[in-house]
Each structure stands twice: as C-alpha cells, then as structure tokens.
Amino acid sequence: MAAHNDSGKEAEELVKTWLVGRGYQFVEANFRYKHAEIDLIFTYKGLLVFVEVKFRSGTGFGFAEEFVDSTKRKLIVKAVDHFIHLKDWQKDIRFDIVTVYRDKNGNVNFKQFEDAFY
Template sequence: MAEHNEKGKRAEELVKDWLSGKGYTFREANYRHSHAEIDLIFEHKGLLVFVEVKFRSGTGFGYAEEFVDYTKRRLIIKAADHYIHEKDWQKDIRFDIVGVYQDRNGNINFRQFEDAFY
C-alpha cells in the first residue's frame, strides 16, 4: 500500500476513536457505492453523520476542507443517498469533514467541520 494510503487509513482510525470519545456511535467505515466512498459513518444525537477524513502534515498547502471539491462532495452525497435508502434511514443527516493534522513533533490535532456541505 502506498504511504499516502497508509496515512489515510491511520487518520481514519484516529478520527473513529476521537469521535467515538466525543459520544458518536460508529456504524461503518469505507462504505462504497459505485465509484463513491464514504470514509466513516456515525450516529450522533439522532443524526446520521457522514464523515470525510483528510490527513495533512502541516497547513502549508491548505486546510483539509479545501481538498473536498465539488466532484468529491457529489460522490459522497451519491453514496450517502444509497446508504440511506439501503438502511431505510428516516431521520436527518449531516456531512462533516475532519482534518487530521500532524505537526513536526508528531503530535496529532483534529479540526472538525460540522455540516460542511450538502
């Protein structure tokens, strides 16, 4: 597996643990439909939360939310629509982006953008 893929998977695990610690209930990881993938799916306070995870080693090239473009958002929404139908989800949903930032010392920080798009 390429190094950037390994870092991405590690970031997803860190976000899964971090959000679970904040009271989110984990449902699924890496849900795929056609060419679309949702990194993580949680339930939180009656909402189904679809989470896109982005890893960054510093912010010199921009923040995580800047790397979820229109095409990526459309793919995530398409997969979410399929998931909602498949699971017969009848409540509200939300799309979040969580940036995982690693500084020069290896420290990890998170930045969550709730309701980042729709």
C-alpha cells in the first residue's frame, strides 16, 4: 500500500478516536458505493454524521479541507443516499470534514467543519 494510503488510514483512526472521545458513537468506516466512499459514519445527538477525513503534513499545497471539491462532494452524497436507504434512516443527517495536520514535531491537530456541505 502506498504511503499516502497508510497516512489516510492512520488519520481515519485518529479522527475516529478523537470523535468518540467527544461523544460521537461510531457506526461504520469506509462504506463504499460504486466509486464513492464515506470515510467515517457516526451518530451524534440524534444525527447521522458522515465524515470526510483529510490528512496533510503541512499547508504548502493548500488547506486539507479545500481538497473536498464539488466532484468529491457529489460522490459522497450519492454514497450517503444509498446508505440511508439501506438503513432506512428517517432522521436528520450532517456532512462534516475533519482535517488532520501533523506538525514538524509529530504533534497531531484536528479541525472539524460541521455541516461542511450538502
């Protein structure tokens, strides 16, 4: 597996642990539908929360959240539509982006964008 894939999986595990620590209940990871994937799915305060995780070691090429473009959002929405149909989810949903940055000292920082898109 390529190094960027390893970093992405590590970032997803870090975000999962971080959100569970903030009161989110983990539902599923890496739900796939056709060409789309939802990184993490949680419930939180009655919502079903779909989380796109982005990892960067710096901001030299832009902020991580900027890499969730319109094409990526459309794919995520299609996968979410499929997921909520499969689960017969009848309550509200939310799309979040959580970015993970590792500084030069190896410290990890998170930034959560709630209701990032629809």
